[in-house]
Amino acid sequence: MSQQANGPSARTGPDPAGLVAAAILLALAGVVGYDVTQLDLSSTYGLGPQAMPGLVAIGLAVLALANAVIAFRDGPQERESVDLRAIVLILGGLAFLLACIALSLGFIPGITVLFVATATAFGRRAYLVDTAIGLVLAVLIYLLFSKLLTLSLPMGPIERLF
Numbered sequence: 001m002s003q004q005a006n007g008p009s010a011r012t013g014p015d016p017a018g019l020v021a022a023a024i025l026l027a028l029a030g031v032v033g034y035d036v037t038q039l040d041l042s043s044t045y046g047l048g049p050q051a052m053p054g055l056v057a058i059g060l061a062v063l064a065l066a067n068a069v070i071a072f073r074d075g076p077q078e079r080e081s082v083d084l085r086a087i088v089l090i091l092g093g094l095a096f097l098l099a100c101i102a103l104s105l106g107f108i109p110g111i112t113v114l115f116v117a118t119a120t121a122f123g124r125r126a127y128l129v130d131t132a133i134g135l136v137l138a139v140l141i142y143l144l145f146s147k148l149l150t151l152s153l154p155m156g157p158i159e160r161l162f
Contacts, residue, residue, distance in 0.1 A: 012075065012076075013075060013076070014071045014072045014075065014076075015070075015071040015072075015074060015075055015076045015077050016071075016076070017071075017077070017079070018067050018068070018070055018071025018074075018077070019067075019068060019071045021067045021071075022064045022065070022067035022068040022071060023064075025060050025061075025063050025064035025067060026060070026061060026064035028060050029057045029058075029060035029061040029064060030057075032053055032056055032057040032060060033054070033057035033061075035053060036050050036053045036054045036057060039053075047148065047149060048149065048150075049149060049150070049151055051149060052145070052149060083121075085121070086121035086122070087121075089117045089118070089120055089121035090114075090117060090118055090121050092117055093113055093114035093115075093116070093117030093118055094114060096110055096113045096114065096117070097110035097111060097113070097114045098110075100113075100154070100156065101154040104154070104155070104156055105156045105157075106154060106155055106156020106157060106158050106159045107138065107141075107142055107153040107154045107155070107156070107159060108135070108138040108139060108142055108156070108158045108159060109138075109156065109158065110138075111134065111137070111138035111141065111142075112131060112134040112135045112138045113134070114134075115130065115133065115134030115137060115138070116130045116131055116134050119133075119134075139162075142159060142162070143162065146159075146162070147162075
């Protein structure tokens with residue numbers, strides 16, 4: 001029997017795009033990890049400002065390793081077409097977050113809108129539920145950074161309630 005050219009046996013070698021993504025993630029992990037070592041801040045209590053960037057660096061390194069393993073294990077992959085609507089929604093959410101910070105509207109409303117925009121970009125249509133979830137997550141993130149890590153995030157009217 002002859003094997004089809006587009007079957008699983010036609011995949012040879014690692015996925016180049018997966019390896020590029022792994023390299024970029026590893027480079028980001030290195031940059032964040034290096035920056036953490038350059039911080040000269042100490043906290044009298046709690047974890048301090050080095051904790052979260054350190055956790056992010058570890059997470060990026062784990063993602064890099066996982067991408068590399070998948071790239072070698074599965075080989076070259078077919079790519080999906082680009083969904084410009086999803087990209088515009090996510091970039092719009094990020095732009096709104098930046099505008100909220102720049103206009104002193106606060107961190108929580110910006111993150112809430114970013115969450116809803118991202119959920120919508122991924123095809124979810126439960127706007128009220130997503131807004132509630134985004135709001136709860138934004139408040140939890142705000143409290144984690146401002147109270148536990150003692151970092152100041154941009155404050156707006158909602159943040160002043162805490």
